[in-house]
Amino acid sequence: MIHAIILTVPRKAAVRPAAAPAIIKQIFNKHRVKSKCLDINLDYFTRFQQQCDPVLWNEIDEYLFIKNKQLGASAQILFDQLIQHWIDLISTYQPKQLLISVFSWQAQRFTEKFLEKFRSQYTCEVIIGGQGLIREENGSFADRPTFAHYLKQLGLIDHWIRGEAETTIPAIIQGNYNVAGIDTDFFAERSNIADQPVMDFGDFDIRSYKNGSKHGVLPIESSRGCVRKCVFCDIPTIHGGFRVKSGSQLANEMIHYYEQYGVRDFFFHDALCNGSMKDFRQFNRTLIDYYESHNLPNRHFVYSSHAIVRRPNAMRPVDFEHMARAGAETMVLGIESGSDRVLADMRKDFTMADLDYNMAQYSKNKMQVYFLMITGFPTETEADHQASLNLLTKYQRFVADGTIIGVNLGTTLTIEQGTPMFDQPNTLNIIGINNQRPQGADWMCKDNPELTYKKRIMRRIQIQEHCEQLGYTFWKGDDQLKTLMDKYQERLARIQELVH
């Protein structure tokens, strides 16, 4: 008898199992409660996509993340069939609880439509959690989990979990819903990351995810929070102070997944793997020692992660060399801009000279990097924008030698709750539109008034075009441009409403 079903729902890339369901399952295991993880998202991007007419599938896919999109009759039938297929399957397990991991705002529409039908056909306790508990327009942090409140009002859920499962699921198992994080606007108590048990991926068909890896890829976590305080980022607010697993604990966890599931590829889903250089060095050293003691070659495992750009005295050439030997494959770097002045305003804590050093080391040691960039930071002038274009031109050689494997530009700078920019907009002389508090894309900088929303979008488009001409692999461009178009049209409609 399965007590709880833990669902992963569309829409997120089906490249590996999600971590949250595997963490929750392990907590259930610890309390001797039977649970099962099911991944609708994987089914959506494999079986369902393959059996759909591509045009109809595309219509459904856009419907999931474009707010103003509606489904035509044929697409609606297919979408309903997908949902019904899963309701039927879940019903066969007769669970007492259904837990849904709402990974981001892109999972909200599916969650709502799924629950509308599920609730009318099956009775059990429905609990949701995840980053998608707030509306997209509220960023990834808000003082109120608006989407959760909305579903609760509709009667589609019984409870929500805001924050970490480690401190809330055990209470739920004991029937105690009166703890921080359960149905509260504030976050759950934060756990000690070092106490976190290894995740249970036993329910996942690890090799069926679409990532090109023969052995499959698993998520892994080294830390929560961040050591830096970039003004546009809400991670320190969401996750609290920086907490990190010891390097040997982390390496041994990876070895456990290898021995248990045969997986050799890992992706760190935390904000950075090199927040604590002491632990990062120990992690790489432990892996290298494991290879040597088991007659395995260097890079027997490969891992990819977000990382911060560090100064030469903090991350020495030998650290890069050990990283490469341990198996570092792709590092996702938030490089943001080509302008030192903008980087300083962002409080990124590195310069272009530091980035040049990091890039040379990644290239020399044959590791890959993936750039995250932000266009339209409030203080970004035309000269700063040109500096970003120049940086991409200068680094074209790192595309040619295989070091840079992608650029992701996002949807221009937005000001989110929980970020220093939101809390102290005066620092950068930012004001809102129509006397509102600056939030989302609705802001302007008094020192840089020509940087309108349209200007920011046009700069973003120009960088994408520039990347295309230089031969960069550009990620998520279609999704992001369609999202920008959707947002801009919404803004136009709002303004027309005001005028009338």
Add this chain to the structure above:
Amino acid sequence: MKIQLNFAVEQKLGDPLIKVTIDDYMLLYDGVAQDSLEFDVPLDDGNHELKITHHGKTVHDHVLNSDGSIAMDKHVEIVGIHLDDTLLTGELWLGKFFPVYMHKADNEPYSICPNLYLGHNGTWVLEFATPALKWLIDLRRQGPQLSNTIFKTNHQVLQEIKNIFENLPDV
């Protein structure tokens, strides 16, 4: 465009001579082979040919063992080429060597590929294009292929949305 050529040069039987040209008309070097040569060449965008010619070798410029195998041979070996500071890897093996034989060559190949060892007199030819980095990127197509994934980026979508935005009011 910056070109860097690296050679292993066998000088025990005297200095090999080489000539480096681009597209036949642009002479970059003619003289004694060096371990490394660097050039900064103004080239229009398009297709080009890099030619490295080994010349001046005579029938006396090799020494045979008693069994007839070659003990010592005047030669030049290409060990690396950088275009705009980027090392050619697999592309290097696309170069073809057209030997000039010093004997009647009924059964000898007209060209040898892959080959980086210029033992005979003759010309090694590599076709490439400029801008060189873009040529290499297109040729190598490294990294993940995103065309049918959630991560995709399409030129047509970019152009359509750019055109729409250009005509939208600035609000």
